[in-house]
Amino acid sequence: MSSLLDDLAPLKDEFIAFRHDLHIHPELGFTEKRTSDLIASKLEEWGYTVERGFGGTGLVATLHNGTSQKVIGLRAEMDALPIVETTGLPWQSGQESISHMCGHDGHTTMLVCAAKYLATKRPFDGTLHLIFQPAEELLCGGSRMIDDGLFDKYPCDILFAQHNMPGLAAGNFYFHKDAAMASSDTVKITVTGKGGHGAMPQKAKDPVVACAQLVMALQSIVSRNVDPFAQAVVTIGALNVGRAANVIPDQGELLLTIRTMADDVRKLVLVRINEIATSTASAFGCQATVDHQNGSPVLVNGAQAIDFARQTAAEIVGADHCHDSPPFMASEDFAFMLHAHPNGCYWFIGNGTEGCNGNPLHNGGFDFNDENILPGAALFVGLVEKYLKSAS
Numbered sequence: 001m002s003s004l005l006d007d008l009a010p011l012k013d014e015f016i017a018f019r020h021d022l023h024i025h026p027e028l029g030f031t032e033k034r035t036s037d038l039i040a041s042k043l044e045e046w047g048y049t050v051e052r053g054f055g056g057t058g059l060v061a062t063l064h065n066g067t068s069q070k071v072i073g074l075r076a077e078m079d080a081l082p083i084v085e086t087t088g089l090p091w092q093s094g095q096e097s098i099s100h101m102c103g104h105d106g107h108t109t110m111l112v113c114a115a116k117y118l119a120t121k122r123p124f125d126g127t128l129h130l131i132f133q134p135a136e137e138l139l140c141g142g143s144r145m146i147d148d149g150l151f152d153k154y155p156c157d158i159l160f161a162q163h164n165m166p167g168l169a170a171g172n173f174y175f176h177k178d179a180a181m182a183s184s185d186t187v188k189i190t191v192t193g194k195g196g197h198g199a200m201p202q203k204a205k206d207p208v209v210a211c212a213q214l215v216m217a218l219q220s221i222v223s224r225n226v227d228p229f230a231q232a233v234v235t236i237g238a239l240n241v242g243r244a245a246n247v248i249p250d251q252g253e254l255l256l257t258i259r260t261m262a263d264d265v266r267k268l269v270l271v272r273i274n275e276i277a278t279s280t281a282s283a284f285g286c287q288a289t290v291d292h293q294n295g296s297p298v299l300v301n302g303a304q305a306i307d308f309a310r311q312t313a314a315e316i317v318g319a320d321h322c323h324d325s326p327p328f329m330a331s332e333d334f335a336f337m338l339h340a341h342p343n344g345c346y347w348f349i350g351n352g353t354e355g356c357n358g359n360p361l362h363n364g365g366f367d368f369n370d371e372n373i374l375p376g377a378a379l380f381v382g383l384v385e386k387y388l389k390s391a392s
């Protein structure tokens with residue numbers, strides 16, 4: 001165990017209680033009022049300058065020490081999910097259908113714990129920006145902060161964030177070079193025909209047949225257009241068309257989620273969805289409109305940043321507790337920040353395999369592992385100490 005973990009040990013009980021308090025009071029994306037109030041009051045008490053209202057409920061806290069011009073940015077997310085918690089734990093959510101089932105209560109706690117240590121000991125020379133973003137689960141809180149001028153007002157030389165991962169060993173760190181998390185796009189396709197009597201199809205333009213054909217035609221994008229060595233998912237999660245056996249409806253609708261691991265593949269898939277939707281609908285005498293509802297880019301880890309993070313983690317928890325991670329087809333809002341600011345990275349901290357800690361993210365029985373608060377905070381502190389070399 002490194003001396004940094006020993007140094008942080010006295011903070012453990014305080015920050016387990018802090019995490020449980022956040023867990024009992026979860027808030028959905030863009031409504032993190034209590035959470036951001038609590039973070040801001042603590043950080044101001046410890047000497048940080050806090051700016052509120054970035055991306056709605058987001059905040060940035062800044063601490064200068066010494067004379068160096070170097071700047072590091074550390075980010076955590078604050079929002080919860082619309083999920084009914086079933087853990088039965090003493091700190092179970094106090095909201096009936098909102099809960100921290102992705103562990104953002106834990107991520108915020110790790111960063112606030114690191115913030116207290118850094119403010120007390122000041123083992124760095126330079127500037128520290130702590131970024132607490134709203135609405136990660138909506139995949140737009142990060143981009144809202146950027147749109148509000150996050151990196152114009154608070155430019156960073158390097159940027160770091162972390163996420164827990166159930167099923168992986170607690171207190172261990174997992175790193176993936178290059179593209180680590182997929183892009184995400186939601187697309188709605190509306191197919192408009194002409195309704196009529198089910199017994200007289202020749203007088204109608206049937207969107208049911210067009211939609212059915214479209215479901216199959218869209219499968220060809222991954223199998224026929226995407227390079228077999230690239231990764232892409234096109235899932236049609238909803239097909240809504242028609243209500244009665246003897247009625248040809250006017251309109252049908254498909255809802256798609258698209259995941260890719262490279263921006264050029266993402267562009268290709270979106271272009272092909274447009275082409276296939278319009279041409280297939282047209283072949284059946286119907287019209288398709290394609291509505292791209294939201295998207296986030298591929299999360300690409302900077303090569304130098306990920307090596308630096310892994311090396312720092314190895315010094316804190318030992319190289320045998322640092323591992324290669326596979327990429328994931330899930331998506332992460334921090335991708336927007338790394339897209340805008342490529343010198344940075346994101347890694348996973350294993351949440352454990354037992355009980356609530358081992359249950360999947362977004363499952364009502366999940367809970368962030370309190371034993372991770374110190375290792376996660378220690379890595380944030382270690383990165384600050386190493387990157388902004390100690391002034392003392």
Ligand SMILES: [Zn+2]
Pocket residue numbers: 101102137361362
């Ligand atoms: Zn999540």
Ligand SMILES: [Zn+2]
Pocket residue numbers: 102103104136163
């Ligand atoms: Zn999450």
